[in-house]
Amino acid sequence: MGELSAAEPEHSEVRAEAGEPVIATRALTKRYRGGQLAVDGLDLTVPAGSVFGFLGPNGSGKTTTIRMLMGLIEPTAGTARVLGQPMPRATRAVLPHVGALIEGPALYGFLSGRDNLIRYDSADPAADPRTRKARVAAALDRVGLTAAAGKKAKAYSLGMKQRLGLAAALLQPRRLLVLDEPTNGLDPQGMREIRTLIRELASDGTTVFLSSHLLDEIEQVCTHAAVMTQGRLITQGPVAELSAGARGRLVVTTPDPAEAARVLKEQGVGDVVVTDDRVTGEPPESDLADVNTALVTAGVRVRGFTVERASLEDAFVALTGEGFDVAG
Template identity: 50%
Template sequence: MSTVTDMTETEEAPAVHAAGALPRLAARTRNLRKVYGRTVAVDHVDLDVPVGAVLGMLGPNGSGKTTTIRMLLGLVLPTAGTVELLGHKMPDGASWALPEVGALVEGPGFHPFLSGRENLLRVAAAEPRLASKDIPRAVGQAIERVGLSGAANRRYRGYSLGMKQRLGLASALLLPRRFVVLDEPTNGLDPAGTREVRAVIADLHAAGTTVLVSSHLLAEVEATCTHVAVLHKGAVVAQGGLTELLEAGDAKLMVSTPDVTVAVNALRDNRIPAREVPNGVHVDLAATTAPEVVATLVGAGVAVHEVRRQRTGLEELFTRLTESAEKGNGLSDVDTFEEPS
C-alpha cells in the first residue's frame, strides 16, 4: 500500500504485542462486522492469517470477502469489531503496517492515457521504502515478473481485462513485502496467465511472505493455498489448514488389489464397510483404522498393491459447509476445526 502518512521520531507504533515479540498471526479480526444501511455485509468474522501462510479466502460473490479485506487494510471502517495487521491495530496503525503490505483489491485502477510502465512509475514514486534511484529497476522487474513486458509501453486504456489484472499485480510487487493481499488475482486471465499467478504466489510463499488470496474459484485455492477460510453470507463457516480441513471429513481408504471380490468379502465379514470400485476397493474408516484394514486383507490372503487415504475434495467440503450454514442446522466438527497452536 502506498498511501502513508509521515511519522515523527517521537511517534510510536500502536503495536498490540510486547516489544521484540513477533506475532504468530500476520492478520487477525475479532467480531468484525460491517453494515450498510439494512444490509449486513460482514457478520462477526473471526479470521486468523498465520505468518508465512497462503490463506485462501473462499466464498461465492457477495459472501463478504472483499469487504473483509477492505476493513483489514483500513480502507473501510468496521461497524464493530477489531482488526490487527502485522502486529498493529487498524486503522490507527496503518502508517506502520501498510508499507509492509502489497495489495490488489477489487481490480486495479490506473490512468487510462498513460502506459503500463508510466502508471507503475507513478505508483512507485509514492512508495516510502523505495528510493528514487531504484524506481526504474523495481518497475522493470515487476513488469517482467507478471509477464507484461511486451505491453508495458502501451496505453492502459487499450489493455484487456487480464492485462489490467497483471498490471495491478505488478503494483503490489514493486518491492519485497511481509504481507501480500490479492483479491481475485486470476480474474480475466487465460490459462497461461493463471499459471503465472500461481508461480508468483509460490515464489512469495517460498520467500516467507504471508499471502491472502480471495477467490470464488475452488481449483485455484486448492492449487495455491496452505490454509483456507470459507465465507458464506458474511460469516466464516470454516477455517484452518487446507490439508487438515480436507482430511477432517469422512475418512476413506482406497485399496488397489487384483483380488477385489475376496477383499470386499473379507472386509464385510469383519464388519468393515467396503465396496468395489474400478481398480480396487473403497473402504469406509468410520469404525476402523487403516492398519486394521490392511491386517484384515493380508490375513485373508489378499494381494495388496497400494493403500492410500482418500480425502474430501475442496468442492465437496465447500458444498457441505455452505449447505449446512444455509439450512441453519449448525456446524459439524469439520466446520469448527481449529489449528493446534
C-alpha cells in the first residue's frame, strides 16, 4: 500500500478481477525428456483469498506443478495462469507479487542472514532499494530471526534456514504466497508460529498456496485443498467438503464388547470391529439415538457412544486407497 505512483502498463495488467482465481491451470501437463509423465492434465483452481492446501505423496508431481506455476519449468502442454496472467510468459509482471518457498530454503552459506535477504531483494526489479534495509529488517522480525540476522547462514539450524526462506518470501507485500513444506525442520513451537503467521497473512487478504505432507497441518490452516497422486488431480475443493466425503465412524466403549457388536450388526451397522472395550463401525442410516436405545435395552453397559468425525487423512486414504507416505 501507499505506492500510489502512476500505473505502468506492464504491471497494471496484474490484477485480481472479482472472483477470478489466483491460480488456474487447464490441462497442464509435463513430460520430462526421459518420457516420464510428471504432471498429467492438471485442472487446478485456487480461489482468491483462500489458504489452499496442496497434498500428495512424494513423487506425485506437486513440485513440478509449483515449478511450472513459477515459470521455472516450461509445460509440455496446457496452460497455467497466475494472478490472471499466463505463465511462464508473464514472469516479469507476475512474480514480484508472489513470494515463494520452493523445495526448502536455499541460501548463500558465506553470507549473513541479512545479506542473503539483501541479495534476493536486489534480484527483484520491483523492489525499491531505498526501502531495502527497512523491509529486510521487518521480514527478519516477522519470522523471529532478528537476533541471528548477522550470523553466517551456514551456521543456521534447519529451522532457522526455513525461517530465513520464509522471510525472503515476505520481503514485499505479496498477493500470493507459494509455500512448499513451510514447517519442515521446525520444532512444534516453530510450527505453531508459522501457522499463526500464515493465518495472519491470509487475513490480510494474501492467498496462500501451501503444500505439505502433514495432513493435520492442512486441516488446521487451510480453507481449500487439492489432492494429487501420480501426476493427476484426484479432488479439489473446500476442506470441509473433502472431509465430509469420507464418513465418520461410530465408536461404542463398553465392558460388554461381544454383545454390543451383535446388537450393532442387528441395527445395520457395517464393518463392525472389536478392539478390547471399543466397538467401531460404519454408522447406519437410522437415527443413532435408536441404536443407543437398542444397546441399552439389550443390557449392554455403555460407557461411551460417539461418532468420530472423518479427518482429511481418512478422506485421503478413501481417495487414493493407500497411506499418505507411500510414494506414488
